[in-house]
Amino acid sequence: MKKRLYLLLFLICLMLTGFTQTIKNYHSFFAEATLRNQDTRLLVIRKYNQQSKLFYLAVNPSTLSVCIYPERKLIITSDSIKSFASLFPNSTYIKAWRMAKQFEKPLQDAGISHALPDRHGVILTIDLCPSLKPLDRIFFLGVMNQLDNIQQPIPITISVSGLWILRHPDDLDWLKRLDAQNKISILWVNHSFHHFYNKNLPLYLNFMLWKKTNVEEEVLLNEITMLENGITPSIFFRFPGLVSESKVFEKVMSYGLIPIGSDAWLAKGERADNGNIVLVHANGNEPLGIQKFIFILHQNEKEIKKGDWKLFDLRESIIKEAVK
Numbered sequence: 001m002k003k004r005l006y007l008l009l010f011l012i013c014l015m016l017t018g019f020t021q022t023i024k025n026y027h028s029f030f031a032e033a034t035l036r037n038q039d040t041r042l043l044v045i046r047k048y049n050q051q052s053k054l055f056y057l058a059v060n061p062s063t064l065s066v067c068i069y070p071e072r073k074l075i076i077t078s079d080s081i082k083s084f085a086s087l088f089p090n091s092t093y094i095k096a097w098r099m100a101k102q103f104e105k106p107l108q109d110a111g112i113s114h115a116l117p118d119r120h121g122v123i124l125t126i127d128l129c130p131s132l133k134p135l136d137r138i139f140f141l142g143v144m145n146q147l148d149n150i151q152q153p154i155p156i157t158i159s160v161s162g163l164w165i166l167r168h169p170d171d172l173d174w175l176k177r178l179d180a181q182n183k184i185s186i187l188w189v190n191h192s193f194h195h196f197y198n199k200n201l202p203l204y205l206n207f208m209l210w211k212k213t214n215v216e217e218e219v220l221l222n223e224i225t226m227l228e229n230g231i232t233p234s235i236f237f238r239f240p241g242l243v244s245e246s247k248v249f250e251k252v253m254s255y256g257l258i259p260i261g262s263d264a265w266l267a268k269g270e271r272a273d274n275g276n277i278v279l280v281h282a283n284g285n286e287p288l289g290i291q292k293f294i295f296i297l298h299q300n301e302k303e304i305k306k307g308d309w310k311l312f313d314l315r316e317s318i319i320k321e322a323v324k
């Protein structure tokens with residue numbers, strides 16, 4: 001019943017956004033490519049049709065950035081392969097992917113959950129799990145208030161679920177505008193489409209470990225929803241509740257994605273030290289976490305003003321960690 005409701009909601013939103021934006025034939029497709037008239041080598045990870053045109057999603061294996069390319073801009077230099085890790089084996093991307101794989105076992109916080117312990121500052125990650133409440137815009141305004149004119153744009157990682165996107169078109173537009181205005185620079189992370197949660201189930205049967213979870217749908221439908229709403233998914237994935245086990249973890253990684261945990265979930269009482277991947281929720285459901293983060297910014301105000309304490313880009317921090 002609940003699933004039908006979600007499907008109906010999804011279809012209504014598709015109608016509102018216009019069928020012309022609908023993505024078709026979206027699937028994993030791993031191949032090496034170069035940008036036409038350039039030497040830049042890329043790893044293609046997805047292939048799809050939109051408005052009768054063919055598009056690829058490709059990751060730069062050195063910078064970890066992901067971009068959308070129309071067919072005419074790329075030259076595919078290898079056939080689609082099953083084992084993408086065999087391409088660019090010494091690249092930062094594959095090193096980071098393997099680094100995450102080493103930490104696949106924990107029930108909570110598997111994947112990469114720490115970076116750059118020796119630097120002053122943290123990596124801010126914000127989860128937007130499904131919620132009926134509006135976005136905590138005041139939180140973003142508070143962060144900008146502390147860091148404006150010091151860091152521009154301010155690097156922020158946002159893990160987003162498809163159901164949040166479909167229910168919050170105005171809030172999503174507001175975030176996209178801040179990004180376009182160069183006030184913040186958002187790295188969008190896949191946080192699954194449905195983000196199943198049942199407060200009565202133990203962790204090992206909850207979130208994506210729920211027995212009816214369709215991992216492919218959670219990963220790919222969320223990417224489709226992100227793309228159809230004008231945001232490009234990064235190469236990272238955050239498990240709902242940070243909960244996973246080896247089988248589901250490996251399945252998610254088989255899409256070429258790098259799972260990201262957190263070593264400072266503020267509302268759970270964890271401290272934010274230098275190099276931590278801090279987790280807060282700005283979906284209206286966790287005021288404590290966002291209050292604590294604003295307090296941390298106030299505590300470090302002097303260092304921030306001197307440029308000695310910063311928010312770091314997740315990609316840059318992981319690159320440094322992967323190649324050290």
Ligand SMILES: [Zn+2]
Pocket residue numbers: 127128129191195239240241
């Ligand atoms: Zn979540």
